[in-house]
């Protein structure tokens with residue numbers, strides 16, 4: 257499988273009056289061609305910052321990619337100039353934001369906003385751009401595209417707007433689409449339609465997708481692989497099957513337990529107790545120590561190394577250490 | 591659209607009528623008359639003059655006569671300068687005042703917006719700091735003080751510009767600076783703050799994610815949205831500039847409408863008071879109407895025309 261994106265040891269910090277926020281602290285992951293990687297985790301764990309870093313859209317100041325590399329087709333995006341980046345944004349890598357109600361400019365027509373990326377990056381005539389726009393509107397399922405192009409965002413419903421945002425992101429046929437909580441702001445039936453649309457688009461175009469969400473239900477529907485983030489680190493990653501059925505990290509297990517399940521309706525959710533650590537001075541050891549039911553002394557002092565359980569499945573937890581495993585096994589026997 | 595405009599015109603007419611009525615009430619309730627001055631005119635002459643100007647009629651008749659003069663746009667001759675009609679005075683004064691006002695607005699709007707944008711883009715930098723200090727000064731110094739300062743420094747001391755009157759472009763520079771600085775400062779500050787807010791919006795992030803150049807992001811995506819609040823305060827600014835012209839015309843001895851307006855009040859020259867008031871009010875009301883139309887054009891969410899539905 258061809259790797260199109262390879263993120264290594266990514267660090268992002270924000271310098272604020274209160275101190276330095278270490279929002280992303282050494283993230284490693286990659287993305288294969290045509291696959292969907294979901295990044296999940298609680299609010300504030302650094303999902304958006306990671307995706308903005310890939311687009312090089314971290315506001316600087318206060319933000320900064322302080323270390324690491326982001327290789328896209330062999331080119332390190334971290335080292336590109338702003339101008340070189342502009343030729344990648346919207347063309348090779350596109351992004352969709354959470355709230356479709358605010359992602360469209362209220363004073364410009366849908367047509368203008370759809371076509372401007374195309375006109376910016378490709379040498380085409382107005383008529384060609386319009387044809388392409390109509391084609392995209394059809395792809396994302398907007399009826400009467402010809403007429404709709406002339407309308408303004410306020411004339412569309414939330415679900416329709418998100419379809420337009422998706423069309424906008426895909427119009428230059430990017431290889432990578434980053435969707436930051438694309439369905440969170442929508443109601444449940446519309447959510448399902450949009451997810452269905454993602455699947456359809458991926459089949460039609462072969463685009464690779466990074467999907468950011470804290471909704472494991474969404475993940476179950478469209479992800480191939482899942483990366484679980486906690487306090488600025490990816491603490492477990494694996495195929496959808498591995499994460500849903502063989503999760504190893506106590507945090508991942510906690511997350512899975514807190515998912516509402518259709519078959520267990522009415523049953524109480526068990527969210528993980530406690531709150532994530534302060535990212536101004538994150539703990540040196542495992543950041544989950546304070547909330548982890550298995551925490552050991554070593555967890556607090558030293559960050560656990562990465563254990564590879566399979567080609568895809570990796571986890572950062574001291575419980576993977578042979579000695580911990582033996583001990584757990586012996587207590588289980590008693 | 592047509593229906594909206596008709597409705598607005600009706601409201602404008604009613605507004606104007608209220609202004610005229612209030613002016614009339616004020617006019618007759620101020621003691622004194624244009625005719626009884628110290629030079630003790632003889633009683634019969636006085637009576638004849640009063641009859642001539644209909645000042646001996648009861649108030650309601652006078653009021654109706656005024657309304658008639660407004661509807662027919664004929665305010666008759668000035669009482670103080672009987673060889674001139676009010677329309678003559680307006681015809682002479684208005685072009686000058688209009689020129690002063692329009693150039694002032696253009697200068698204030700353009701320089702204010704540019705200053706605001708630059709300050710927002712260089713947010714917290716030295717340029718931002720300088721621009722905003724300038725703006726605070728501009729807002730806090732009244733235009734007549736600024737006018738005096740400008741005359742003293744640039745006209746009298748350094749003789750760069752002529753002192754007074756309105757005969758060449760060089761004559762216009764100082765009055766326009768004096769009149770435009772305040773509104774410019776207000777526009778600059780407002781543009782800066784709305785621009786900063788707009789630049790944090792998701793659609794700006796989206797525009798950046800499309801790979802648009804900073805130039806396009808600012809002028810195509812941000813500016814129109816940032817200008818919306820500026821358009822809303824334009825009405826107030828216009829009124830301010832309009833009243834500002836009275837003072838500035840006086841200070842710079844510019845023979846505009848303001849001069850006649852102020853003089854007419856001092857001299858109780860009723861027809862001139864009425865004529866200038868109606869003219870100023872009608873003009874301002876019309877400008878406010880234009881501002882509203884501009885707002886509707888700028889913001890598609892405001893529906894002036896009934897077209898296109900919610901989906």
Ligand SMILES: Nc1ncnc2c1ncn2[C@@H]1O[C@H](COP(=O)(O)OP(=O)(O)OP(=O)(O)O)[C@@H](O)[C@H]1O
Nearest residue numbers: 270277279298299300301302303304305306318535
């Ligand atoms: N501009 C900024 N200035 C300072 N801190 C920031 C900034 N942007 C993000 N952060 C910090 O970075 C951390 C990660 O934020 P991020 O937005 O990536 O979270 P997230 O995982 O996307 O959460 P959510 O699910 O709520 O979107 C947070 O602690 C946040 O406070």
Ligand code: SF4
Nearest residue numbers: 542545548555573574
């Ligand atoms: S490293 Fe320790 S604290 Fe962290 S998750 Fe594993 S067992 Fe819990």
Ligand SMILES: [Mg+2]
Nearest residue numbers: 303304305436
């Ligand atoms: Mg986020």
